[in-house]
Amino acid sequence: MLDRMEGKYDVVVVGGGPAGMGAALGARDSGAERVLILDREPEAGGILWQCIHSGFGLHYFREELTGPEYAERFFEKVIDYEVDLVTNSYVSGISVDSDGTKSVRVMNEEHGMDTVNTKSVVLSMGCRERTRGSIRIPGTRPSGVLPAGLAQKIVNLKGYLPGKRIAILGSGDIGLIMARRLTLEGCKVAGVFEIMPYSNGLTRNVVQCLEDFGIPLHLSTTVAYIHGLDRVEKITVAPVSKDLKPDMSRAWDVKCDTLLLSIGLIPENELSLSLGIQMDVVTGGPRVSSTLETSMPGVFASGNVLHVHDLVDFVTRESLLAGQFAGEWAQGVRRPADNIRLVPGDNVRYCVPHSLSPEREHTIYMRCKEAMMPCRIRVGNLMERKLRFVVPAEMIIFKIKPDLLDKFHGDTLRIDILPAEKGKRHD
Amino acid sequence: MIKAKQYTCIGCPIGCPLQLQHEGKDITEISGYECDRGAKYAKQEFTDPRRDMSTTVEIIGARWKRLPVKVTGPVEKDRVMEAARKIHELRVRAPVKLGQILIEDFLDQKAIHVVSCRTMERID
Structure with a gap:
């Protein structure tokens, strides 16, 4: 496949998941002729191939698809649009020439090291799962402790089970x-343990994945110890106090041979860091302008590498846009720099992009810090919108029209989420 | 005699706690919801609860060992495990096309099939 990676490209997309495929299509839409996707896996599509449940595409296709169906629709388009795709290839670095040309260093299992030149780059490496190390669970270090998404890959693609009795x-x-x-594959799931007093997943999943099968969900409870020498034998779980410390006087043991961790995702930004681009410490992704361009000219970012999304539909939408801007950049278009900084205010954990330009409509993606119901979003003194509720697990998306920004003369726009009525607050 | 059932609405992240009162098969009252979706959901759950269903089956001669499949219509909630066992008896040989019917009229339901969720080429 590497022999297809020839000559100079307009846009090179790093990562062929939903973000990378969207970016490549967006770049072709903008008129960029030569677009290349590099992916480290044997096929493009990313995590979607292993997400065999339905719930994808409701926003983008207006129908409910499984992950593989969503992936295949985009994969077909990538082929139709004559995007070059090189798999089994890992991007190990990018360097920039004095004229702005970027050299992408690629390692391929069969062909070894190679470089490819391009005018612009889209970073779409996605995210990875947090592991045992990120929360330092005490105990022994047996096999059988793994992130839930890795277990998903093992079960749904590789065709074996990670264990028999799962916590x-x-x-x-x-x-x-x-x-x-x-459970459907015949394992016994002993229970789900959540340190917070609420579930981090969708209500639909709590009902249809746990309650339907009588799997207990223990809130305000965590794993305090892992037992077992070669293999997990049991775990000690304990309710937590208000400061989230396990109360060992009320601890109990749960027999299991496997412990799955579903404790969050981290944008995968080693490559971005090696480029020295500016990062947002809250999202864990690059800081981007309203064209989704990072602090390095001609390098764009979209999808979970930028901030972790709830729905692939939103990844697609954001990535099509990033690809369009990367494509026009490659064709010499230089838009005026943004002149409005967007900053998170009350009860706003982050917002993306980090700056705006009054010349076009913008879609803002943001998350709240804590649940609030009912509430209102206030964007500087430009607009205010009522919302029935906000929860940290659900991304808030809204649009700002250019005519509104035209009336704005400051340089910093602050977004706040406030209770609906003065002095009245719901949780 | 009036009996009560509890449900958690799945319509949105609020997750309203729903109470449904019934006398035998007749619903007498639904409460606890903040919007119409809640009432509709409780009624559906009481009269005919169904679930979307997808799983994987063994595939031979392909890049991966498992092929993702789904049932094209919702399956009765009480028959989900039975449906899984039936589907897992399948053993497919590559190549397979997206949407290819693997079991026709699944669980004796007309026009409800088990279909492949992706294309998998033959790899020798």
Whole structure:
């Protein structure tokens, strides 16, 4: 496949998941002739191939698809649009020439090292799962402790089961989905343990993946110890106090041979860091302008590498846009720099992009810090919108029209989420 | 005699706690919801609860060992495990096309099939 990676490209896309495929299509739409996707896996499509449950595409296709169906629709388009695709290839670095040309260093199992030149780059490496190391669970270090998404890959692609009796720490959607998945495959799921007093997953998943199968969900409870020498034998779980410390006087043991972790995702930004581009410490992704361009000219970012999304539909939408801007950049278009900084205010954890330009409409993606119901979003003194509720697990998306920004003369626009009525606050 | 059932609405992240009162098969009252979706959901769950269903089956001669499949219509909630066992008896040989019917009229339901969720080429 590497022999297809020839000559100079307009746009090179790093990562062929939903973000990378969207970016490549967006770049072709903008008129860029030569677009290349590099992916480290044997096929493009990313995590979608292993997400065999339905719930994808409701926003983008207006129908409910499984992950593989969503992936295949985009994969077909990538082929139709004559995007070059090189798989089994890992991007190990990018360097920039004085004229702005970027050299992408690629390692391929069969062909070794190579470089490819391009005018612009889209970073779409996605995210990876947090592991045991990120929360330092005490105990021995046996096999059988693994992230839920890795278990998903093992079960749904590789065709074997990670264990027989499963416990799950964390109630993120991947953990809930795997509880059902492993039950359907004949495993016994002993329980899901969540340190927070609420589930981090969708209500639909709590009901259909746990309650339907009688799998207990223990809130305000965490795994305090892992036992077993070669293999997990049991775990000690304990309710937590208000400061989230396990109360060992009320601890109990749960027999299991496998512990799945569904404890969050981290944008995979080693490559971005090696480029020295500016990062947002809250999202864990690059800081981007309203054209989704990072602090390095001609390098764009979209999808979960930028901030972790709830729905692939939103990844697609954002990535089509990033690809369009990367494509026009490659064709010499230089838009005026943004002149409005967007900053998170009350109860706003982050917002993306980090700056705006009054020349076009913008879609803002943001998350709140804590649940609030009912509430209102206030964007500087430009607009205010009522919302029935906000929760940290659900991304808030809204649009700002250019005519509104035209009336704005400051340089910093602050977004706040406030209770609906003065002095009245719901949780 | 009036009996009560509890449901959690799945319509949105609020997750309203729903109460449904019934006398035998007749619903007498639904409460606890903040929007119409809640009432509709409780009624559906009481009268005919169904679930979307997808799983994987063994595939031979392909890049991966498992092929993702789904049932094209919702399956009765009480028959989900039975459906999984039936589907897992399948053993497919590559190549397979996206949408290819693997079991026709699944669980004796007319026009409800088990279909492949992706294309998998033959790899020798």
